[in-house]
Amino acid sequence: MSLSFEGRVVLVTGAGGGLGREYALAFAERGAAVIVNDLGADTKGGGKSSAAADKVVEEIKAKGGKAVANYESVEDGEKLIQTALDTFGRIDVVVNNAGILRDRSFARTSDLDWDLIQRVHLRGSFLVTRAAWNHMKNQKFGRIIMTASAAGIYGNFGQANYSAAKLGMLGLSNTLAIEGRKYNIHCNTIAPVAGSRLTETVMPPDLVASLKPEYVAPLVLWLCHEECKENGGLFEVGAGWMGKLRWERSQGQTVRQKNQPMTPEAVRDQWDAICDFTDATKPTSIQESLQSMVSVLSQVESDEEVGANPTAAAASAGSTSGINPAEAVGQKLPPTTFSFNHVQCVLYALGVGMSTRDPDHLRFLYEGHQDFGCLPTFGVIPSQAAMMEGGLSSVPGLNIDMTRVLHGEQYLELYKPLPTSGKLTSEATIADVLDKGSGAIILLDVNTFNGDELVCYNQFSVFVVGAGGFGGKRTSEKAKAALPPPNRAPDAVVIDSTTRDQAALYRLSGDWNPLHIDPDFAAMGGFKAPILHGLCSFGFAARHVLKQFADNDPARFKAIKVRFVKPVMPGQSLQTEMWKEGNRIHIQCKVKETDAVVLAGAYVDLHGSSEASPENVPQGGGLQSELVFAEIGRRIKDSGSELVKKVNAVFGWEITKGGESSAQWTIDLKNGTGSLHKGPYSGKADVTFTVADEDFMEVVQGKLNPQKAFFSGKLKVRGNIMLSQKLEVILKDYAKL
Ligand code: NAI
Numbered sequence: 001m002s003l004s005f006e007g008r009v010v011l012v013t014g015a016g017g018g019l020g021r022e023y024a025l026a027f028a029e030r031g032a033a034v035i036v037n038d039l040g041a042d043t044k045g046g047g048k049s050s051a052a053a054d055k056v057v058e059e060i061k062a063k064g065g066k067a068v069a070n071y072e073s074v075e076d077g078e079k080l081i082q083t084a085l086d087t088f089g090r091i092d093v094v095v096n097n098a099g100i101l102r103d104r105s106f107a108r109t110s111d112l113d114w115d116l117i118q119r120v121h122l123r124g125s126f127l128v129t130r131a132a133w134n135h136m137k138n139q140k141f142g143r144i145i146m147t148a149s150a151a152g153i154y155g156n157f158g159q160a161n162y163s164a165a166k167l168g169m170l171g172l173s174n175t176l177a178i179e180g181r182k183y184n185i186h187c188n189t190i191a192p193v194a195g196s197r198l199t200e201t202v203m204p205p206d207l208v209a210s211l212k213p214e215y216v217a218p219l220v221l222w223l224c225h226e227e228c229k230e231n232g233g234l235f236e237v238g239a240g241w242m243g244k245l246r247w248e249r250s251q252g253q254t255v256r257q258k259n260q261p262m263t264p265e266a267v268r269d270q271w272d273a274i275c276d277f278t279d280a281t282k283p284t285s286i287q288e289s290l291q292s293m294v295s296v297l298s299q300v301e302s303d304e305e306v307g308a309n310p311t312a313a314a315a316s317a318g319s320t321s322g323i324n325p326a327e328a329v330g331q332k333l334p335p336t337t338f339s340f341n342h343v344q345c346v347l348y349a350l351g352v353g354m355s356t357r358d359p360d361h362l363r364f365l366y367e368g369h370q371d372f373g374c375l376p377t378f379g380v381i382p383s384q385a386a387m388m389e390g391g392l393s394s395v396p397g398l399n400i401d402m403t404r405v406l407h408g409e410q411y412l413e414l415y416k417p418l419p420t421s422g423k424l425t426s427e428a429t430i431a432d433v434l435d436k437g438s439g440a441i442i443l444l445d446v447n448t449f450n451g452d453e454l455v456c457y458n459q460f461s462v463f464v465v466g467a468g469g470f471g472g473k474r475t476s477e478k479a480k481a482a483l484p485p486p487n488r489a490p491d492a493v494v495i496d497s498t499t500r501d502q503a504a505l506y507r508l509s510g511d512w513n514p515l516h517i518d519p520d521f522a523a524m525g526g527f528k529a530p531i532l533h534g535l536c537s538f539g540f541a542a543r544h545v546l547k548q549f550a551d552n553d554p555a556r557f558k559a560i561k562v563r564f565v566k567p568v569m570p571g572q573s574l575q576t577e578m579w580k581e582g583n584r585i586h587i588q589c590k591v592k593e594t595d596a597v598v599l600a601g602a603y604v605d606l607h608g609s610s611e612a613s614p615e616n617v618p619q620g621g622g623l624q625s626e627l628v629f630a631e632i633g634r635r636i637k638d639s640g641s642e643l644v645k646k647v648n649a650v651f652g653w654e655i656t657k658g659g660e661s662s663a664q665w666t667i668d669l670k671n672g673t674g675s676l677h678k679g680p681y682s683g684k685a686d687v688t689f690t691v692a693d694e695d696f697m698e699v700v701q702g703k704l705n706p707q708k709a710f711f712s713g714k715l716k717v718r719g720n721i722m723l724s725q726k727l728e729v730i731l732k733d734y735a736k737l
Contacts, residue, residue, distance in 0.1 A: 013125075014039075014099055018194065035080065036069050043198055044102055074096075074120060081135070084132075092141060103162065148166045178523055188223045253270045331397065333395065346365055352375065410535065417554045439463050439464050440467040502570040511533055515530060516531060542604060548578060556606050562600075563601040574598070646726075687720045
């Protein structure tokens, strides 16, 4: 089908000659009503004449097309759009093309040379586009072209002013592409090459003649058509050729080490690695760009935690990039612990859509219920810390970009019903690494223990986009395979709506990725709005099976496997289709509104009959932190005055247990020879920490880094936060406790 612009209204700025004229003619020929704007200036921006625009309008009309002339400068952006609205009643496409040159070597560039160029190219494009923006937004359609130049992309002698303006337009386009996406407003940038009066002074005449503007126009038309989904692109185009440009970033190098000053010498010494483009990445959003940088923060931290032995840390920092299965498979991640009580169990149940509307759900929502228990799929929560804390990228042989990681599949098997409180420890191992060409799959096996007892096993199947091609195997006997459902109509179908706030609620169970809550962040990831967590839909599907085939009895739940296919938007309805084959219930989950499959190849395995009901792990009696404070008290007695000199601050502690305040302590290392108080304190603490008893112990034993505890919300700080740095002086000796 040919591309028609019938019914579309197109503004081309600077359309009295050169490229703009060609665009205007081409749009009109395909049915568009065209506003032919041109000031009729000379190449340096001087003079003014209506002749140029009039001539093009006449040409279009002579061929039976629709066009109107506008003689304003692009610096009067509103007036250009007003002509479109007055004459044709709307505006669909803006091609920012008007331009002038004032080439000078940099030293001779005057203020006027600089300002005029910025005003016409960059400011003009801004003003015209802004005037059109709300109209495009309201009609949920718009196409915008910015005209950059190779001079901006690569630099060109004598064009400092022009280069700056032209690449400024690319920056403008990049952001408009993001802000416009949800309104179907697309903005793309071209860097054309064509013979015109602007180039006739720099190109030989035969080249000017042969690089025709009509070799550029078809790209502009395609980018402006409603069928074209391209947005935020940059294209070089000329002579009938065109190509797309993007940013490439070297793998780069972390030149900072924990607790050591970062120096220019370190930058110098690693310069070759910093600039080495082997295995370069191609970030496409600010979020991708930032994430990999921010992950360095925790990498630098953990380097030291793991590598008490500095040579190990240095070796890993210097290791080559890419995936090496021989090195990675079998590697263990540092164990993680998860302390919880009924609050987390209930919050999770609400997160996966349980409601008091259904009396059957009360056993998962009310801790006082005689059968109170934890939903079986809560088993993914204690184990996900291994994934969340970015541990994967620190595994030797797994040099991966964490921003390119997708959660592909999940398997969970329970060996016992989950406790409703306690402390679980998870140990994660790289079970296998597969090469799928377009990416790598990492199979992460996580065993979760309650004391010495194995409670559950998870297999995370993680897809790393772009990390394939390392010559590895494509399948693994270790993978828990997804299985297709039987070829018949489902035996049962449950339809359940998620709420608008489902993701906002689910994330409170510990997946803090802003993708699920922050619209801007989601837009940067290419989504119209924040998406629901895959593991939330997984929880919905599992409880549908539990209700339909196991009487809501968690003890009958054995295992679940799902493959995540597509995202779900909060507020959509989930339709779980179920097929019973003995004790295996095959499932497929769709979004009811769109019929799109979101969970595929999925199944739940059940135990034959109801066995034991979920057990409660009794909560420990006294506070473990008491011991530490007792020891601190002894130290203050022994060497209080020395500590007062070093620290000079009063620290308040609020120790919680089961979410409630259980003890208060004040360590006064400011007054007299220091003192320790239990309970309310008459003076004022400089800084007060609130932390759960278990987490306090983790911090004291050096298992939980205080900074991480703070960022994950486990450690709350009131008052002078800087003083927390001095905590080390008081706490560091207690690792032996
Ligand atoms: P051109 O000089 O033939 O066309 C530019 C038109 O813009 C002229 O008709 C001029 O009267 C008009 N104009 C100037 N200032 C204006 C203002 N304030 N308001 C309204 N109209 C104004 O030049 P050409 O080559 O067709 O260039 C079109 C665009 O492509 C320009 O933005 C130029 O910088 C860009 N470009 C062209 C290249 C080429 O090889 N021709 C190379 C790279 C970029």
